[in-house]
Amino acid sequence: MKGTSILLAAMAMPVIHAAKPKNYVFFLPDGYGPASETFARDYANFVDEATVKLPVDSFAIGQVRTKSSDSLVTDSAAAATAYACGIKTYNGAIGVDGNHLPCGTVLEAAKLNGYLTGLVVTSRITHASPAGFATHVYDRDMEAEIAEQLVGYSHPFGRVVDLMMGGGKCFFLPQSDENSCREDDVDLWSTAQKRYDWTMTSSREAFDNLHKGESGDLPFAFIPANSHMAYEADRDPQREPSLTEMAITALNLLDRKAKEHETGFFLFLEASRIDHAGHGHDPIAHLFDIIEYNRAMLAVKHWIDDHDDTALLSAADHECGGLTLGVPDYAWYPSVLARAEHTSEYYAAIYKDIVHFNSTEAQRESLIIDRVFGDYGIDNVTPKEIAGLVTANSAAIFLGDLLSARAGINWSTLGHSAVDTTLFGYGLNTEKLVGNFENIEVGHFIAAELGLKLKDVTEQLQANQNFVKLIQPNVKAKKLLKRFQLEHEHDIMQAHTRKH
Amino acid sequence: MKGTSILLAAMAMPVIHAAKPKNYVFFLPDGYGPASETFARDYANFVDEATVKLPVDSFAIGQVRTKSSDSLVTDSAAAATAYACGIKTYNGAIGVDGNHLPCGTVLEAAKLNGYLTGLVVTSRITHASPAGFATHVYDRDMEAEIAEQLVGYSHPFGRVVDLMMGGGKCFFLPQSDENSCREDDVDLWSTAQKRYDWTMTSSREAFDNLHKGESGDLPFAFIPANSHMAYEADRDPQREPSLTEMAITALNLLDRKAKEHETGFFLFLEASRIDHAGHGHDPIAHLFDIIEYNRAMLAVKHWIDDHDDTALLSAADHECGGLTLGVPDYAWYPSVLARAEHTSEYYAAIYKDIVHFNSTEAQRESLIIDRVFGDYGIDNVTPKEIAGLVTANSAAIFLGDLLSARAGINWSTLGHSAVDTTLFGYGLNTEKLVGNFENIEVGHFIAAELGLKLKDVTEQLQANQNFVKLIQPNVKAKKLLKRFQLEHEHDIMQAHTRKH
Known part of the structure; x- marks a missing residue:
């Protein structure tokens, strides 16, 4: 009898190599807590009774636990590093662990494995969330250094990002420029174009050409705003495309180039400013950035329906503002x-x-x-x-x-809160993440789905003794960084002969 | 070609009658919002670092949308009616629709279909949540009438509840009793025993006998507290068992009697006072009632592991208190x-x-x-x-x-809030509820799983013209109610010859 049941079990479970997605999209709605979802849905239902669910409601699969290594309430830097590297670190840390040692991110691992990579956000592209996926600094405020690493100028692997869209041009401009946020003369905007082959543009027209046509090459950076891009409610469509437009343009471009190179892509998308609206206690900015996030999620879903080798996961890094719907009581x-x-x-x-x-x-x-x-x-x-x-x-x-x-709503804090965020998934294998997960588990899951070994990347980063020393938080290191950047630049140029 | 594909489709989808659970448990953690879960988990992790998840974290499958028909912020009455009847109704409504017409509940439908039924709570058993599953009044404050319907005294179907555990003895005592909350001379405690065969007890010893042994008959009511049972943090175990003890005792008793009668059971469990602690802004009461809810959920899970014909769904009716973790900022x-x-x-x-x-x-x-x-x-x-x-x-x-x-935490309201609650499931077919659902969908799902037709029950209730008139909200009706109860009692006695 026992023998029979073992045989049956063996017959019932043939060894099948499970299919894996070729491309992965991780979409971060920054500061999008559980109440924010109900909030936007209730508004949508008020405007149109037929709307009983938000688009993302249909993709809900679980919850994400968000605490960082030094607080039960995370910031965006520690949370981005958790998703990107699969490690818990301290608030403020960008791609580094508790000892300020660099950790390999899913984007870097993808790049090293031949995938194309993209960062598309509505904040400054140098802000904590995108930075956590592609750069390593001990303090999120080091946005000048983040910009340098983003273009490849001072990143140990050279350029790891193929496509960037977002705000934050000021950190790419030398201090001589009136719009600069830098305290040095580094002109990343020009350097990126001259030495790293980036197409750097702020032009809506250039974006539209990319959007409409079949043209456009990588690496490509569209940075139409000096600081953050506009809130959706204030956006001037003549100057800035919507997040949905950027997301789909990025998907089309990455997909076309990936097919040319017979590879896949990893794309980080962010509805960055849901969070800023929470910090600012502004229900209007919050609402319309949430609605735009939902539009973009729905557009990505439709895109995946036509590209079923692509999978999507989405989860906020944390709640923001302590939003309560129903204050003083029983109505909003x-x-x-x-x-x-x-x-x-x-x-x-x-x-x-x-x-x-x-x-x-x-x-x-x-x-x-x-x-x-x-x-x-x-x-x-x-x-x-x-x-x-x-x-x-x-x-x-x-x-x-x-x-x-x-x-009839209330904001309890100007900062973040600890409540779990909602996990959304669409596409191949995402049903495996039904349940309640630590944020780092989401990162490990994506890495595994793309066949990436984050640990190997971490080892490679940490083997670069100069880089490890340079990102330690002391003044000497900061000075050394400049010298390193100049020395290192040549090596990187040698390493990057192939251009996507 | 077309013919072939139809054939293939037919071949690929043989008609299979899916397995259904025999018994269903719906466990309501009243006022348990998303932040409450993170709150208790963070505390449990502080006490024991090895505890990274709460028991219920492992059962998370989705979210529940909770609004009532007259407010985006529901109360417990409308929410209980939504889960029980599968209809949206106004805040305050107990088992009635917007026209104050009775709606058939999953518990009543189960009873009419031969299932055994139970209500096990830590509030007064006459409180909104249990009341919504077994009674029909236009205003949740009519707890005297609710008590009457609970024992069978004035319910159109007679006695629909087989097992009750909870507080609220005061509504079963005549006004002559110093502990009475009634404004009449109806002695439900005695009447229930004499005329409806209830075993009515407040004795912890009687509960323990039931708990330990194989004895005990239905209908059985254990009501050890005059009003609500104690918060878990204040509970005197000499007087009151824990919710976990009550839940397992109820499961064992219902299961034993159901097997004797070759039927199944529907059990409503409630961690009632997580909500009261939110109204009271008391983190201690909130915490330990949440932990006890988690203990009870884990115990039910283990019970189901030994009884795989039983399924469990659990979701709060609403958030309570507007709890924010991290005020003023970035820590709690x-x-x-x-x-x-x-x-x-x-x-x-x-x-x-x-x-x-x-x-x-x-x-x-x-x-x-x-x-x-x-x-x-x-x-x-x-x-x-x-x-x-x-x-x-x-x-x-x-x-x-x-x-x-x-x-470092904050309560924003003395009432409820609109945020979605988390849906938990364990056991047969509960994986079908992965996602974001309206609370009424949960009720319909349970009814379908037990093969119950709520609409038929609603029709039966509404066909009882006397009852429909009597529960309309006017003074005349209230007077008529007393006469109805007396006249109706005889019919009910006739209808209930079989005793579980």
């Missing part, structure tokens, strides 16, 4: 959010303009009630509220909190 | 919660005692600092905080908010 009102056409930042800027108008105080107050409070959706403003705006540290946050209170 | 500290051995209600009661001590004010203040603030875990109390306790509307909520602030 999406209708209150229906009037504003722009974010609180936009109306705060108008307020600052009005303050300087050459008019009577009564005229200015009338304009503030009408064009600031009113246009943002705040009715029946009290004198105390007007006085509050005048004395507020941040007019934008003041307006956001006020509109939120009118809508 | 479970260690702060490690000292208290009891809830804020417990220490508030001690405070009230101390206030009446015959001693000097300085002595009383010293005691309050030591035995109230200190024992609850609040160190370095300021004079302002002591004054705050004295003038607080609720000493318990004041203490809870203060301890929460020390721990």
Whole structure:
């Protein structure tokens, strides 16, 4: 009897080499907590009763535990490193462990294994989340160094990124440029083009050519904004494409080039500014960046329907703002959010303009009630509220909190919170991640799906003694970094003869 | 070609009658929002580093959308009715739709189909959640009427519940009893025993006999508390068993009797007071009731491992308190919660005692600092905080908010919030509920799994014209109700000759 059952078991489970996706998309909605999803869905349902679910609702498969190594509440740097390297590290760490040693990321491992790679975000491309996938610095604020590593200028492997879209041009410009955020004369914008073959552009037209046609080569960087790209609610389509447009353009370009090179790709997408809106307590910015994230997720889903060798995972790094729907109690009102056409930042800027108008105080107050409070959706403003705006540290946050209170929602913190985020998946094998996972498990899963060994990449990075020394947090190292960059540049150029 | 593909399709999909569970458990953790899960897990990990997941983390399969028909923020009554009847209704509604018409519940449908049924909770058994599964009143506060329907006294189908465990004895006692919450002379405690064959007991010993042995008959009611049962942190095990003990005792008894009668069972379990602790802003009560919910879920899981004809679904009705982990920012500290051995209600009661001590004010203040603030875990109390306790509307909520602030967590509301809750499943076919669902879909799923037609039950209930009239919200109806109960009682007795 026992023999029989073993035989049956063996027959029932033939050894099958499971199919794996050729391309992987990891889509990070920064600061998108559980309440943010209900929030946007309730609004969508208010606008159109037929909308009972958000697009991403249909892809929900689990939850992600997000704590970092030094706090139960992670920041975006530690969280990006967790997803990218599969390790827990301290808040602020970009691609380094608790000893400031570099860790191999899934993007770097993909690159070393011949995949094409892309980073497409709406924040500065040098911001914590994209940085965590392709660079190594001990402090997320070292965005100048991050920019250098992104183009290949000071990365131990040279250029590991093939495609970049996002904001943050200022960190690529030398300090002589009025738009520069750098404190040195490094002109990465030119250097990237001259020495690393990057096409660097800020032009919407150049993007559109890429978007429409079959042209475009890698490496390609589209960086249309000096700092972050606009919130979706404030976006000028003449200047900046939507995240959805960027995502699909990136997918098409990477897919076409990957097919030419008989390889696959890894693409990191980020709806970066859902988070910024949480920090800023602005329900309008939060709402429309969430809706754009949902649009982009749906577009990626449709793209995958036509490219079933591609898989998608998506999960936030953390919640942001401590959003509660139903304060003081038992109701909240999406209708209150229906009037504003722009974010609180936009109306705060108008307020600052009005303050300087050459008019009577009564005229200015009338304009503030009408064009600031009113246009943002705040009715029946009290004198105390007007006085509050005048004395507020941040007019934008003041307006956001006020509109939120009118809508019956509340922000509990200006930072992040510890609640698990929701995990979304679509495509081959993603059903294996049904359940509750540590963020690092998501990184390991993607690496395994692409057949990548992160540990090997970590060893290669850490074997580079110069680089390891240079990214340690001390002043001497910072000085050495410059020399290293110059010396190293030549080696990198030699190593990169093949251009995607 | 077309013919071939149809043939292939037919071949590929043989008609298989899928296996269905014989028994179903629906376990409701009242007020258990997403942040509550992270909260308890972080604490468990602080106490024992080896604990990286809560038991329920392993059963997470999806999310539940919770809004009611009249608010985006549901109450427990509308939510229980949604799970039980599979309909959206207004906040406050118990087993009735928007027209105050009764709707058939999964428990009633199970009973009419020969299943055994149970309600096991830690609140009053007459509270909204259990009431929504077995009774029909237009307002959740009609707990006297709910008690009547629970024992069979005024339910159109007579007795639909076979097993009850929970608090709320006061609604079964006539107003002459000093513990009564009733405003009439109906003695349900006696009537239930005399006329409906209930075993009614408050005795922990009687429970233990049931727990240990193979004895015990249905219908059986164990109601050891006059109002709600104790919070787990304050529970006296000499008087009240834990939720885990009640859950397993109920499962064993229902299973034994179901096997005798060659049928299955439907059991509603509730960790009722996670919610009360959220309303009360008490992290200690919240924490230990959540941990007990997790213990009970794990025990049910183990029970199912030995009884694989049983399936388990669990989801909260709503979040409660607007809990945020990480206020003001980027950290929260479970260690702060490690000292208290009891809830804020417990220490508030001690405070009230101390206030009446015959001693000097300085002595009383010293005691309050030591035995109230200190024992609850609040160190370095300021004079302002002591004054705050004295003038607080609720000493318990004041203490809870203060301890929460020390721990870096925040409660945004005294009510519920709209965020989706997490769906947990274990056992046969529960993997079909991976994703994001409306709460009513969960009810329909359970009904389908047990082969129940809720619509038929609703029709039967609504065909009872007297009952329909009687539960309409007007004064005349309330008077008629008493007459109906007396007239109806005879019919019910006739209908119920078979006793489980």
